Amino acid sequence: MLGLKRLALVALCAIESITPTVSARSLFNLRSIQHDDALDKRQSLTQKYCPSSTPGAACFSEFTVAAQKITYRIAIPEVAAAPFDIYLQIIAPKATAGWAGIAWGGKMSNNPLTIGWALPNGGDGSVVSSRFTSGHSAPGAYSGATYTVLPSTTANATHWQLDVLCQGCSKWANGSLNPNGANAFAWAKATKAVANPASNSSSFSSHDGKAVWSHDLSLARVPQSAFDALVAGKSVGA
Ligand code: HEM
Numbered sequence: 150m151l152g153l154k155r156l157a158l159v160a161l162c163a164i165e166s167i168t169p170t171v172s173a174r175s176l177f178n179l180r181s182i183q184h185d186d187a188l189d190k191r192q193s194l195t196q197k198y199c200p201s202s203t204p205g206a207a208c209f210s211e212f213t214v215a216a217q218k219i220t221y222r223i224a225i226p227e228v229a230a231a232p233f234d235i236y237l238q239i240i241a242p243k244a245t246a247g248w249a250g251i252a253w254g255g256k257m258s259n260n261p262l263t264i265g266w267a268l269p270n271g272g273d274g275s276v277v278s279s280r281f282t283s284g285h286s287a288p289g290a291y292s293g294a295t296y297t298v299l300p301s302t303t304a305n306a307t308h309w310q311l312d313v314l315c316q317g318c319s320k321w322a323n324g325s326l327n328p329n330g331a332n333a334f335a336w337a338k339a340t341k342a343v344a345n346p347a348s349n350s351s352s353f354s355s356h357d358g359k360a361v362w363s364h365d366l367s368l369a370r371v372p373q374s375a376f377d378a379l380v381a382g383k384s385v386g387a
């Protein structure tokens with residue numbers, strides 16, 4: 150009896166976690182129509198996403214760019230302050246996201262940029278590229294962050310999905326993330342494919358969409374053991 154109840158609760162939680170409330174959803178749509186390409190720091194629409202494979206123990210914070218259907222999910226260990234490891238997942242439509250990325254300090258310049266795209270020729274993987282720029286020009290390679298591409302990284306006919314562990318994305322020369330609350334992040338994407346998708350140092354053209362959002366990392370916190378299991382691609386018991 151108790152077991153069933155718990156199962157139902159878990160199922161409910163899973164549904165809730167991927168379905169924004171009606172009010173949040175309409176607010177979001179309204180905002181995205183008016184401000185999709187604007188820099189609106191007031192957007193604060195982080196959801197909690199709990200994959201059914203990791204019931205209860207390992208949830209992600211989630212932000213979806215509604216107009217672009219690009220989803221960013223983040224998990225971090227329960228730490229007090231930066232630096233900390235970050236599990237980042239980006240899911241993006243192939244047709245409209247030749248590349249998509251995140252700026253960890255909420256602006257284009259002087260913060261680590263994590264960019265992803267699909268492998269060429271219908272390959273079943275995605276590429277991560279570590280970038281940084283001091284201005285509004287094509288960002289070059291950034292060695293201050295190191296990435297491990299996780300096995301759940303994939304791609305199919307319609308989407309690419311990048312799962313990475315980033316070490317170096319939470320703290321940089323001019324800033325750091327707050328693991329317990331709101332952070333200004335920025336997303337950017339371009340429809341046009343990158344020049345050489347097999348290479349993480351490929352050039353790519355400028356964005357055709359970008360905006361800042363407020364991301365609540367308190368929703369991304371998971372126990373260190375659950376974080377380690379997530380990174381190792383193991384399922385975690387509740
Ligand atoms: C070839 C690559 C890129 C070029 C040429 C480029 C160029 C520019 C330019 C000219 C602006 C200011 C004018 C405008 O608002 O459009 C800008 C703003 C911006 N870019 Fe880029 N960009 C590139 C890549 C990126 C990447 C990879 C990201 C993040 C992942 C990014 C994030 C932003 C953001 C958030 C802004 C607005 C806020 C700010 O000014 O910092 N850009 N970019």
Ligand SMILES: *[C@@H]1O[C@H](CO)[C@@H](O)[C@H](O)[C@H]1NC(C)=O
Pocket residue numbers: 259260283322323
């Ligand atoms: C730090 O910020 C200052 C002022 O905005 C800028 O001039 C400098 O280049 C930045 N340094 C780095 C490494 O981002």
Ligand SMILES: *[C@@H]1O[C@H](CO)[C@@H](O)[C@H](O)[C@H]1NC(C)=O
Pocket residue numbers: 277278279280289290291292349350
């Ligand atoms: C590309 O991958 C290599 C090997 O993992 C790494 O050393 C390098 O920093 C990466 N470059 C970029 C731009 O991400």
Ligand SMILES: *[C@@H]1O[C@H](CO)[C@@H](O)[C@H](O)[C@H]1NC(C)=O
Pocket residue numbers: 240303304305306307308309310
């Ligand atoms: C394609 O991949 C995306 C991202 O992993 C996934 O959400 C979607 O369900 C996949 N589509 C099919 C038909 O498997």
